[in-house]
Amino acid sequence: MTTLLDVKNLTRAFDGLIAVSDVSFSITGGQIKALIGPNGAGKSTLLNMVSGTLPPTSGLIAYQGRVISNRPPHRIAGYGIARTFQNVELFMNMTVAENVMVGRHLRSRGMLFSAMFRLFGTAAEERRVREDALRFLERVGLHDQADTPASELPFGRQRLLEIARALATEPRLLLLDEAASGLSTREKRDLVSLIYAIRDAGVTIFMVDHDMDLVMSISDEVVVLDHGEKIAEGTPTDVQHDERVIAAYLGEEAAHA
Amino acid sequence: MTEPVYARKRIMGNLPDILQLLFTGLAVGSIYAIIAVGFTVIFSSTQVVNFAQGEFVMIGALVSYWLVGAEHGPHLPLLLALPLAVLTAMFVGSALGWVLMRPLKDASVTTLIIITVGASMLMHGIASMLWGKDPVSVTAFSKTSGYSLYLPAALTGPDAYPVYIGTQELWVMGLAALIVLLLTFFFNKTMVGKAMRAVSVNRHGARLIGINVSRMVVGAFALSAAIGAIAGAAIAPISMASYGMGTMLGLKGFAAAIVGGLGNFPGSVIAGLLLGIMENFSATYISSQYKDAFAFIILLVVLVISPNGIVALFRRRRARA
Numbered sequence: 001m002t003t004l005l006d007v008k009n010l011t012r013a014f015d016g017l018i019a020v021s022d023v024s025f026s027i028t029g030g031q032i033k034a035l036i037g038p039n040g041a042g043k044s045t046l047l048n049m050v051s052g053t054l055p056p057t058s059g060l061i062a063y064q065g066r067v068i069s070n071r072p073p074h075r076i077a078g079y080g081i082a083r084t085f086q087n088v089e090l091f092m093n094m095t096v097a098e099n100v101m102v103g104r105h106l107r108s109r110g111m112l113f114s115a116m117f118r119l120f121g122t123a124a125e126e127r128r129v130r131e132d133a134l135r136f137l138e139r140v141g142l143h144d145q146a147d148t149p150a151s152e153l154p155f156g157r158q159r160l161l162e163i164a165r166a167l168a169t170e171p172r173l174l175l176l177d178e179a180a181s182g183l184s185t186r187e188k189r190d191l192v193s194l195i196y197a198i199r200d201a202g203v204t205i206f207m208v209d210h211d212m213d214l215v216m217s218i219s220d221e222v223v224v225l226d227h228g229e230k231i232a233e234g235t236p237t238d239v240q241h242d243e244r245v246i247a248a249y250l251g252e253e254a255a256h257a
Numbered sequence: 258m259t260e261p262v263y264a265r266k267r268i269m270g271n272l273p274d275i276l277q278l279l280f281t282g283l284a285v286g287s288i289y290a291i292i293a294v295g296f297t298v299i300f301s302s303t304q305v306v307n308f309a310q311g312e313f314v315m316i317g318a319l320v321s322y323w324l325v326g327a328e329h330g331p332h333l334p335l336l337l338a339l340p341l342a343v344l345t346a347m348f349v350g351s352a353l354g355w356v357l358m359r360p361l362k363d364a365s366v367t368t369l370i371i372i373t374v375g376a377s378m379l380m381h382g383i384a385s386m387l388w389g390k391d392p393v394s395v396t397a398f399s400k401t402s403g404y405s406l407y408l409p410a411a412l413t414g415p416d417a418y419p420v421y422i423g424t425q426e427l428w429v430m431g432l433a434a435l436i437v438l439l440l441t442f443f444f445n446k447t448m449v450g451k452a453m454r455a456v457s458v459n460r461h462g463a464r465l466i467g468i469n470v471s472r473m474v475v476g477a478f479a480l481s482a483a484i485g486a487i488a489g490a491a492i493a494p495i496s497m498a499s500y501g502m503g504t505m506l507g508l509k510g511f512a513a514a515i516v517g518g519l520g521n522f523p524g525s526v527i528a529g530l531l532l533g534i535m536e537n538f539s540a541t542y543i544s545s546q547y548k549d550a551f552a553f554i555i556l557l558v559v560l561v562i563s564p565n566g567i568v569a570l571f572r573r574r575r576a577r578a
Contacts, residue, residue: 051465077467089462091455101448102455106467108448126446169466 004029010059019045021228032205034215037225043208052076082171084162086178097146100133103168140164156187176207276420284426286533287433291488292510293525295481301457302477309377311507316346317486318493326396343486350482354475384500392499399424429491512556518566
């Protein structure tokens with residue numbers, strides 16, 4: 001398998017505070033890779049740089065050999081990188097199906113002015129897009145709630161909807177930001193099989209999570225950040241036995257005790 | 258014994274007057290409604306109150322006047338002139354949207370609102386140079402100016418006036434209804450409309466699923482300018498056209514947008530219509546000198562009773578019941 005995403009010497013400073021410092025790693029196509037680390041380690045900052053909402057201070061991110069670290073978020077989404085958020089960012093004024101349909105925006109032909117002038121052609125397009133959307137909803141098991149307002153779904157299902165919306169952009173790389181947080185044990189189990197199904201469909205997964213059991217059980221490789229620096233990278237077993245990782249986590253626990 | 262009969266006759270005798278006021282009020286109200294919808298389209302995608310909204314109306318009126326009826330103009334047929342006037346306004350609207358999104362994208366919403374006030378003055382000034390300061394009269398859309406509608410004499414008495422149904426007023430109402438229908442269709446049934454709604458509730462989420470937010474905002478300005486220009490072209494044969502017509506119309510539309518609950522599409526339409534009707538009645542039965550003040554008195558009263566607009570008021574009532 002080839003390298004899908006390359007992160008090289010990535011650094012981000014906020015007014016002198018260094019959130020991410022000289023981090024390099026790469027993601028191979030087809031794998032499930034996880035990013036872990038104690039609170040404030042710089043995980044979200046790193047994820048925001050990959051999805052383009054935060055420009056890096058220095059270093060670069062390349063996706064399929066193309067530098068993307070200076071591109072706007074909607075472009076990066078267009079290249080095939082989708083993401084979900086810890087506190088789901090859905091369109092709460094729309095139904096479940098409409099949320100996914102908007103996710104098809106990139107892959108549908110409705111340009112702004114043609115939509116204004118050829119209203120009826122776009123209505124047919126809309127029907128087709130809705131059918132696509134229902135397919136994506138079926139993958140996460142929400143197709144029977146297609147016409148429910150998104151705001152009325154319970155939190156666990158909103159998260160599934162966000163994953164369906166991300167899949168609707170037809171990504172090759174899916175970034176999951178704390179996808180398991182706030183989910184019940186059963187919902188987490190369903191999430192794990194969903195993540196496997198997405199991977200088996202050919203989408204590479206890069207996830208940030210606090211749930212150590214989940215991360216260790218499903219990841220092929222793990223990157224560990226502490227105070228903005230990469231302190232370890234490898235298989236879950238390697239990482240669990242790494243001295244610096246143990247120190248980072250035990251140190252944190254000791255501080256809380 | 259004669260007293261109640263007399264009273265009944267007096268009310269029925271007023272029926273043509275009342276219907277007349279209702280009819281012309283609805284026509285003016287339709288214009289306020291379209292302008293209010295223009296405010297809503299821009300507000301929901303940017304949180305900016307666009308005080309240049311009234312100038313789009315002026316552009317629609319003056320450009321279509323120049324293309325159709327002006328002495329040294331090209332004397333185009335209306336069917337060609339109207340789309341050209343709309344395109345002109347869309348061009349100006351897109352330029353304004355682009356300025357607000359690109360060079361000024363990091364400015365606060367308040368700054369952007371002030372910029373729209375400035376843009377309004379600029380358009381005002383340019384229009385006064387191009388078309389002069391005198392109001393011009395504009396050819397109506399149809400040759401027939403209107404119909405007299407006689408109510409049954411049994412209702413009104415034998416010597417009552419007819420209700421005059423102006424054709425241009427009918428055009429105004431028809432176009433307003435068409436705009437509302439098309440916009441409802443656009444926002445609910447097209448992909449771009451949905452993307453615009455997505456931008457209005459969650460810009461961050463929209464951006465990350467690949468929506469070009471700046472382009473959507475420029476599109477919202479163009480759309481809003483287009484509907485403003487249609488309103489202007491339609492009202493001009495009734496009210497005459499001048500460089501300054503946008504100011505008062507814009508403010509009335511703004512009042513309607515606020516009364517309807519800023520950002521609320523059906524609310525803006527209802528509030529616009531009500532404002533037009535109430536203004537017309539109060540000008541006749543209270544005082545015509547304060548005609549323009551009534552819209553703002555209504556605005557103040559609504560803001561005191563229900564700051565989120567009349568629709569919010571009904572919603573709250575229903576929730577309580």
